[in-house]
Each structure stands twice: as structure tokens, then as C-alpha cells.
Amino acid sequence: MPQLANANAGVVIDRLRAWKTESVAQVIEYRGETTIVVPHKLLLATAEHCKQDPELNFNQLSDATCVDRFPNEPRFELNYQLLSIPRLARIRLRTTVSGQQPVIDSLEPLWPGANWMEREIFDLFGIRFEGHSDLRRILLPDEFEGAPLRRDFPVEGKR
Amino acid sequence: MVLNMGPQHPSTHGVLRVLLELDGENVVTAVPDLGYLHTGIEKSCEDKTYSQVITLTDRMDYLNPLGNNLVYCLAVEKLLGLEIPKRAQYIRVMMVELQRISSHLVWLGTHALDMGAMSVMLYCFREREGILKIFERFAGQRMMTSYIRIGGLALEPPAGWRELVKRFLDMMPARVDEYEELLTNNRIWHGRLKGVGYLPAETLIAMSTTGPGLRAAGVAFDNRKAFPYSSYEEFEFNVPTRTESDCFARYLVRVQEVRESLKIVRQAMDKITDQGEIRSEAPGVVPPQREKMKTEMEALIYHFKIFTEGFSPPPGEAYVAVESPRGELGCFIASDGSPKPLRVHFRSPSFVNLQALPQMVKGQLIADTVASIGTIDIVLGEVDR
Numbered sequence: 001m002p003q004l005a006n007a008n009a010g011v012v013i014d015r016l017r018a019w020k021t022e023s024v025a026q027v028i029e030y031r032g033e034t035t036i037v038v039p040h041k042l043l044l045a046t047a048e049h050c051k052q053d054p055e056l057n058f059n060q061l062s063d064a065t066c067v068d069r070f071p072n073e074p075r076f077e078l079n080y081q082l083l084s085i086p087r088l089a090r091i092r093l094r095t096t097v098s099g100q101q102p103v104i105d106s107l108e109p110l111w112p113g114a115n116w117m118e119r120e121i122f123d124l125f126g127i128r129f130e131g132h133s134d135l136r137r138i139l140l141p142d143e144f145e146g147a148p149l150r151r152d153f154p155v156e157g158k159r
Numbered sequence: 160m161v162l163n164m165g166p167q168h169p170s171t172h173g174v175l176r177v178l179l180e181l182d183g184e185n186v187v188t189a190v191p192d193l194g195y196l197h198t199g200i201e202k203s204c205e206d207k208t209y210s211q212v213i214t215l216t217d218r219m220d221y222l223n224p225l226g227n228n229l230v231y232c233l234a235v236e237k238l239l240g241l242e243i244p245k246r247a248q249y250i251r252v253m254m255v256e257l258q259r260i261s262s263h264l265v266w267l268g269t270h271a272l273d274m275g276a277m278s279v280m281l282y283c284f285r286e287r288e289g290i291l292k293i294f295e296r297f298a299g300q301r302m303m304t305s306y307i308r309i310g311g312l313a314l315e316p317p318a319g320w321r322e323l324v325k326r327f328l329d330m331m332p333a334r335v336d337e338y339e340e341l342l343t344n345n346r347i348w349h350g351r352l353k354g355v356g357y358l359p360a361e362t363l364i365a366m367s368t369t370g371p372g373l374r375a376a377g378v379a380f381d382n383r384k385a386f387p388y389s390s391y392e393e394f395e396f397n398v399p400t401r402t403e404s405d406c407f408a409r410y411l412v413r414v415q416e417v418r419e420s421l422k423i424v425r426q427a428m429d430k431i432t433d434q435g436e437i438r439s440e441a442p443g444v445v446p447p448q449r450e451k452m453k454t455e456m457e458a459l460i461y462h463f464k465i466f467t468e469g470f471s472p473p474p475g476e477a478y479v480a481v482e483s484p485r486g487e488l489g490c491f492i493a494s495d496g497s498p499k500p501l502r503v504h505f506r507s508p509s510f511v512n513l514q515a516l517p518q519m520v521k522g523q524l525i526a527d528t529v530a531s532i533g534t535i536d537i538v539l540g541e542v543d544r
Contacts, residue, residue: 030475063506067493113367139194155206
């Protein structure tokens, strides 16, 4: 399967570059997986292109999650796993979010399934999603203080 | 009127709370409220070595612990670039498919109980007991097996395992027929499930639904076929689909999946040789054999290092998705080159599939909400993690 994954990644990168050169800031190949790093401001537009372009046709958002690279800045990395069910292809989009201003466009308008995934990231990392329909805590109680999955939050909890 | 369904309601399969806004007996809006079982497993992973995380994965989806072990180990093995011996891969497939059958049996039993059919539950749990006995013989544990380890398996299959599995395989098809006899043409079962909880395939895809729920809407997406892992490409099986996309279609898909899993287990049994490796040769990652530790200095050092310090995969990320009984179970691991993972994230199918509930039950009766929650097949341990 690795050859196919790479061929697919090549198509995605070519189509994105043809549409807007600056949308692909960096391409990371690791263990047969391709990550396309997208500039913070272009995330929504690039994701939309991945979904709408008939040759890409990424019709499902499999997963969205965050990695905290504290104390590096920008500290947050958001990873979106896109899946195209008709083409049987996967790709990962990544963008960075700064710690001072943890705000990013929501992908909920494109894939309604992003709703709870983004709520989970908001809940556990404290990243706000612009344009989200219902941004509330989801796993933790409403009165909880802090964002527990940040690296500077102690594993044994705050006392 | 706003009605609280759960978190202690038996038909919510755990501690799910649904806020139902009602007009008479019809649901106007349904708002799921989660987190009653949130234990911060992903946070705990930050402070564990890669091998220690395995026992935590058992406890997420407690009806599919082997599947959770598998997805986590596959992700770590991908980070390490580790090849697994074929024999271990086939044993993994066999165990995971047995787990799928047992999970579907619990689903069928509890769902029938929700719908008022008591006897099916007793039958299903009787057969599930047979599977748990197999697990006990293999791993020493009935449920929290931790049998699949990074680099292979925990233990060699026990003596006489073939007879044990074969007896189960010979007994099971007739038992599945028995459930179908009880339910498939049952008028009450039809009345409760047909046309209930319908959602079109496009909506389900957009809501990120996967698994039997999506396949019951006519989309034959299955990670075992689409992105084969652990040598699934060598097995012959079908992906059952239906087109009605209601609760009844989901029931039929799951029953059919049990039959397909039986086929896979049978094939896996033929493929598993009596001799061969169950762990890959990876000094410093896979614990050395006991015998070697008595004669080789290096083996003893590696053993000591693995269990004190752990091992460090090179910096990078990996995402692996497997087909759990509930849908796409994904594991994302980010390594920073230290012995503890920077981030472990589980894309749990129950959590994502549950999102479709409000749309599924809109305008339906409260009793149909019970049916819809049931056929989404959630495990709260996995929803809340």
C-alpha cells in the first residue's frame, strides 16, 4: 500500500499547488504517511479545496487532534486526518497555532463531524475555533479551570 | 418539556446523559451530555513509557480491548518501523475477530433487552462466555487481556488452543441461526426497528460516522479492506452492506459481520503454524527471551533497560486506523524522541458516531431514541476516555 499512498499524496500536493502555491508550506514524509503543513490563515480555504476538488474529494474528516510542543512557539500543532471514501485515500493537514492567541477557523462548516472533535480540543487544550456553532466543554465539567492536555498542566492534576 | 434521560438510565449503555426536549412523546431536540466516565487516559499516557500505555488501552473500549491493544501497538510499531512475524500477525487477526464476535454479541443481547426481548440476551452472553474462556486461556485474563504487545504478542498460544477455538467455531453458526430465528422475522422486532433512526449516507459521511452504521447506509467502507493492516489482505471475507440505513439494517449488518468474522477466524487458524516466532527480533524494544537472559549479558541489559527506562522511537508522528466493531478506531502518536510519548490520541468510533444521534432521533418517539442509541452501539468508556 505505501506506493499508492505516495501517489495519492503527490496528486494532492500538485492539485493544491496548482490552486494556490502558498497553501503548501511544507511537506513531511514519514513512515509512508504524508503531512501537508498549511499556513494558519489558509487552513479553512485549503481544507475546503481538498473537499470540493473532484479529483481530491476528501469527503470525510476522520480525526482532528492537537499536539502541544510547549515550550516551543507556536506551541500547538493541529492535525486533521482527511479521508476520501470514494478514492480510498488519506492525507494529513497540519497547521500551527500560537500560545498567545490560540484561535483558529473551525472546519465545522465543511464537515459537521468536526463539531465534537473541535469541542474536545477546545476542552482539553483551550484552543478557540472561530465559526463553531456550539463551542462548549464536552468531556470536563463546565466549572473546570485550565486545559489539562497542555504540557504545562501537571499529570497528577493541580492541587 | 425537557427530560433528562440518563446518566443512570439502563438503555444508555453506561453513563450517557441525553437532554430531550419533548413535544408530547416526540423528540424536538436531543442534546447528548458526556464526560461522566472521563478518566484522562490521554493525559496519563504522557507520563508512561510506551509499553506501559498498553494496559490503559484495554480500559477504553472494554468490549474491544484486543482491538485497542492492536491499534496502539500498530501505531508504535509504525513509529519504530518494526516488522512483525507473520505468525504473530495471524494470531492477532484471529484474536481481534473473536473479539469482534463477542462485542457484537454483547451489542445484540443488550439491544434486544432494550427492545424487550429478554431471552436473546441470555443466549448471547452464553456464547460470549465461550470467547472469554478462549481469551483466558491465551492471555490469562478474560477481558483486560493486554495480549497484543509492541513487537508481537505477550504469550505463545496455549496447549490445545486449536481444539478450543474449533469447538467454538463449530458451535457458533447454528447459534447465530438461532438468534436470527428469534429476531429477523419477528414482528415486534420489525415494528421497533424498521424505519427508525434513518439518516442518509451523505449525512453519515459528513458526520464522520464509520462502521456498521455507515455500511447499513450502503457505503462499503471497511478499513480491513480499504487500508489492510496485520495481513488482512490475505483473508477472504465480504463487507456486508444494506441500503435502508435504519436500525433494522444496522442489526442485519452486524449479524452478517459475525458470520464473516467466523470465516476469518477459520482461515487464520489454518494460517497459524505450530512453530514460529510470536515476537520480532528488536533488541532494546521487545523484551528478550527468558532463556537468553540466563546466558547473554546483552539480553539482561536490554531487559533491565526496557523495564526501567523504556525505549525511544525517533521523533515523528503516526496515525493508524483499524476497523473496530464500532467503526474506525484510530491512534495518533507523536514522539519527541524521549521514552515517553509526547501525545497519544485515540480517535474513538463511539465518540464520533454518537454525534449523529441528535439528527437521528429528531421528530421520533422517546422509545425510538432508545433504539437509535442502541444501534449506534456506544461504549461509554471509549466515548469519554
